[in-house]
Amino acid sequence: MLKHILLGFLNYRPMTGYELKSIMDESTMHFWHAYHSQIYTTLRKLEDEGLVTSEMELGDDKLNRRTYTITEAGRADLREWLNTPLHEVVPVKEDLLVRMFFSGERDKQAVIDELRVQRLLHQRTLAEYRNLTEETMLEIIPEDKERAVQHLPFWESTLRFGIQYEELYLQWIDETIRILEEQG
C-alpha cells in the first residue's frame, strides 16, 4: 500500500523522503501512516523497480536531500492500481476493542479510566483533523492550483471520514462509560 501512496504523491510533483513523511503526517494520518524508515526503504525499492528516479540535490549546502521523481512506468503502475477496484472489505483492527472484549473480569473503574484516557486522546485527534483546512491540503500541490482544486473533493471526503470516525469514537466511549457506570 505505501508503495502506491508514495507514487500517488510523486505523481503530483517530485519530493524528498522527508517531505513525503511530513506531508503524510498532515494529510493521510487519518487513514494511513508510515515511519520514515519504511518510506526511505520503499523509495529505494521503487527506484530499483524503475518506478521513480532520484538525485541528490547539488546545492551550496552539505545537507543531503534526495529528490524522487516518478517515471512513466511509475505513472502507469499507479494508474493500473487505481483502475483495479477494491472488491472486498478490508477488516478493521482496533486494539482498544480487543481490550474491551476481554475486560469482563477487570476492575470496572480501571476500565472506565482507560476509556477516559482514550477519550482525551481521540478528542485531541479530532481537534487536529478539524484544524486541517483547504489551505493545508492545497500545500500538497502549491504550484498547480487548478489541479489541486480538482483533487480537493477527494481529499476532503477522506477527511470527512476521519472526522466522523473520531466523532463516533467519542460517542461510543461516552455511551460505554455510561453503561458501565449504570450497572456499577
Next chain:
Amino acid sequence: MLKHILLGFLNYRPMTGYELKSIMDESTMHFWHAYHSQIYTTLRKLEDEGLVTSEMELGDDKLNRRTYTITEAGRADLREWLNTPLHEVVPVKEDLLVRMFFSGERDKQAVIDELRVQRLLHQRTLAEYRNLTEETMLEIIPEDKERAVQHLPFWESTLRFGIQYEELYLQWIDETIRILEEQG
C-alpha cells in the same frame, strides 16, 4: 495482539485451534481477525513460552484435535496485559480511503462504481453484525452462564462499535457518491 486474544479465550475454557478460529470469526471479526495458519503457529509459540499447554484428544476417532489449556503463567500474562492501559491512539489503516485520496484524476463513474460495490459489501457486513445475538455470544462460555452474563456488556460494547462503524461507513459512502454526482 493475537497472543492475548488467544489467551483471553483460553481463559474462558480450553479450546482447539479450530475452535478458536471459528469463535473469532463470529465474535471478534468486527475488530480483529486472524488466519488459521497464524492461530496454529501462535498457539505453539504460547506453548513454548509456557503460557498454555496442549494435548491431543485421545478419543475413539482418528481426528487429530489438539486442545489448548491456559496455565497459571498464561493467566498472569493476560492479567498483566489487561492491567497495562493503552495510552495512545492506534492509527487507522483504511485501504479504500487511500484509493479515494488519489482518485482525483480517475474517471468519476469508475470511482462511484467502486463505492457502490463497497456499499453492498458493507451492507452485508452490517447485516452479519446485526445477526449476532446474545445467544451467539453466550456460546463462547456455554457451561458458565453467570460468568458469560458478567462479560456480556463488554462483548456487546464492541459489537455496538462494529455496528455503528458500518452504519457510518454506509452514510459516508452515500454522501460521497452524492457529492461526486452533484459536481457532475
Next chain:
DNA sequence: TGGGACATGTAAACCGTTACATGATTGA
C-alpha cells in the same frame, strides 16, 4: 550553545498473508 527541525539511512525483529499440504467425518 543547545534544542528543535531538517535530513537520511541500516538492521533486526515481529507480524500477518498467501500458498501449499494433508486427511477424517458427516450428511445429502
Next chain:
DNA sequence: TCAATCATGTAACGGTTTACATGTCCCA
C-alpha cells in the same frame, strides 16, 4: 459418492515496527 465441514500444520514472502546511527541548519 460428493461436497461441506472438521481439523492441523509448514514455508515463503512481504510489510511494518522498533531501535540504532549519523550529521546539518537555524534560531533563541
